[in-house]
Amino acid sequence: MSISENKQAWQETVVKKNLAKAPERQESFRTSSDLEVERCFAPDFEYPQYDEQLGFPGQYPFTRGVQPTMYRGRFWTMRQYAGFGTAAESNERYKYLLSAGQTGLSIAFDLPTQMGYDSDAAMARGEVGKVGVAVDSLADMEVLFDGIPLDKVSTSMTINSTASILLAMYIAVAEKQGVSPAQISGTIQNDILKEYMARGTYIYPPKESMRIITDIFAYCKDNVPKWNTISISGYHIREAGSSAVQEVAFTLADGIAYVDAAIKAGLDVDQFAPRLAFFFNSHNNLLEEVAKFRAARRMWAKIMKDRFKAKDPRSMMLRFHTQTAGCTLTAQQPDNNIMRVTLQALAAVLGGTQSLHTNSRDEALALPTEDSVRIALRTQQVIAYESGVADSADPLAGSFLVESLTDQIEKEATAYIERIDALGGAVEAISRGFQQKEIQDSAYAYQRSIEKNETIIVGVNKFTVAEKAPEGLLKVKEEVELSQKAALAKMKGQRDDAKVEATLKALAGAAQGTDNLMPFILDAVKSYATLGEIANVLREVFGVHRETVVL
Incomplete structure (x- = not known):
């Protein structure tokens, strides 16, 4: 069959079935010049390996997106990451964000909570409530979600070593609201492997940590079916200094390790894989980032189908949350960060993200103010409602540059995964320091390129100005x-x-x-x-x- 015939078949089967469950936002999509925008554009000429490498949205290999209608059905979830101080203070911020049009919650926990220490522990001194909300017990969790209906709001929790405890608290709060575990939806990050290589908020040794993770998989499969039990994170790998290729490779290698562990624990791949989710960074090189997201989707589909013999198409879908790149934000000329975040958010949308957090302009200096948070959220809303990029699935498909970058990222990331496999898998490679060394080398090379003015950071090593000390920053009180x-x-x-x-x-x-x-x-x-x-x-x-x- 020709590509045009395959497209017609896709429209009449996959799309038709999807529209019966979830209609599109409007009857037709048109430009400001009243030109029609198709649901999905495809070549009307011979395109080598189109079905194998690209296909159509909602179909294997999912290069072009995991949903047939993508954002024509509904926009990505606008999920601003927030939390600071006490549970009561954070509860106020969440209600503010929801009233401003945010469509999901994303919880930031303070370091003691992430590391398994109560606020009265000696190790917690000076860190309570500083980089996120302090949660010591179910009592705090009750305050954190007071007045927020957990059967109507999905919640993402960036928590790893203590993910099982925070998930249990969330389940308990929902039950107190009269909401059953089967009704709640959301995600726990629960990705311990990237902590060992890039972030550092681990507690237990890898073997025991993997047991906790697979116990969560098994428990949620039977009791919390709408919950995404892990968000396999490349975000922190990139924040630590990796390249885009390394971010994809090391994230997917971690994903392979989690799937392996779950299968060895007795779970069938199609029982848990549909609830796996991913979390990526979005940097300033817009076209490379778009290609990165597309390559990651295609690679994961092949890994799940060929390596793990998954049968359920949902097991092959790489669904991901994106956060714009905190490490690109500058303390100098902080308003420049608004433009950086806009580019990064646009890349995530063009790359087909399922949810998105946009960083605030002042985060290189302090926790964001309400004004800065509103601008960050409005950035997403302008892209969604005014830019037109959400009106057609995978709008950059077919670009010679984007397709070439997608192929190159897949090739180089696959080579990294093969090297990790040769070392015995992600856990063994981490124990040998392989990923850590690769990330360190990448971060060093990038920093040297800035110092030598080979890489330009506007307002830092070019176009600098004399600046006053910043005012009006949000500080957590002692x-x-x-x-x-x-x-x-x-x-x-x-x-x-x-x-x-x-x-x-x-x-x-x-x-x-x-x-x-x-x-x-x-x-x-x-x-x-x-x-x-x-x-x-x-x-x-x-x-x-x-x-x-x-x-």
């Missing part, structure tokens, strides 16, 4: 730590200590055996055991990870 400690002490004084002790003892026993840990963590959370208490039980059983130093 009183936050004191109030958080006081609230924690009050909660501990009101709970049933015998019940807490019993649930923690049961969790320790489960950790020493082979039972799924999630029911035991959920019981502990419901007894108002703290995040630190639960994490400490697992520390005692599993031990802690020591970093592989790479020079």
